[in-house]
């Protein structure tokens with residue numbers, strides 16, 4: 001049977017080809033070489049059904065979408081009081097790689113910009129016998145419901161061009177937000193950005209958040225509910241970088257974009273959505289992806305302020 005959800009996704013996908021603009025220019029040679037015409041959408045309900053259309057199985061790197069999941073891990077490992085003393089929960093109002101920190105203490109504005117994400121990753125506590133990155137990959141994989149891996153080419157290219165993120169990392173070190181050698185945190189952060197996923201995977205990861213921390217397909221509890229509540233709140237106000245205010249007012253859903261071309265959005269208790277389309281706008285978010293999530297929010301009435 002042709003389900004109404006599948007029919008709707010197919011229509012959104014077809015409509016996206018009317019949207020043009022954005023650029024795939026990137027200092028990362030892997031991102032710069034992506035076919036700009038790829039478009040994939042996936043939606044997973046919080047009871048575990050996945051619907052996909054287009055290039056939903058094409059692999060790309062998570063980039064900034066990883067920040068959401070590493071923040072959740074760091075919160076789960078250290079608790080709110082400790083993490084809040086290291087990273088604030090305020091929108092930065094500026095670009096994702098700015099030095100957006102509290103003057104004096106250096107506390108990053110939030111965990112979804114580079115400086116805050118590097119700080120979050122620095123505080124992940126590995127279980128015995130595993131490295132910090134092993135833990136990151138294990139937890140991301142639990143959210144996706146399959147074993148994920150790293151795109152080594154993306155990692156190598158990002159790593160070679162990461163002077164700016166290294167500088168942010170050294171600022172964190174100078175303020176005592178990262179203690180000891182800060183470079184492993186930088187490397188783990190760069191590696192988590194290179195985790196390779198599809199829109200299908202991301203929709204399951206988003207649905208794990210929608211289902212308040214339990215992967216709806218495997219039944220595994222990955223995050224405690226209170227952690228998910230916090231993470232979704234920060235996604236709502238800070239997930240779209242310096243475009244966050246417009247996003248909250250017009251779309252009204254927790255979301256996160258990444259320069260790999262992916263965007264996730266979450267409707268708590270209902271569904272997780274993911275899009276993939278490489279051309280990015282000036283904020284670093286996928287142009288067609290933004291349109292897809294905007295349309296879905298409007299048509300499925302997903303804005304957190306209900307008007308009907």
Ligand code: GLN
Nearest residue numbers: 063064096193258259284
């Ligand atoms: N790896 C990128 C960086 O650290 C991720 C940025 C993004 O997706 N916005 O700058």
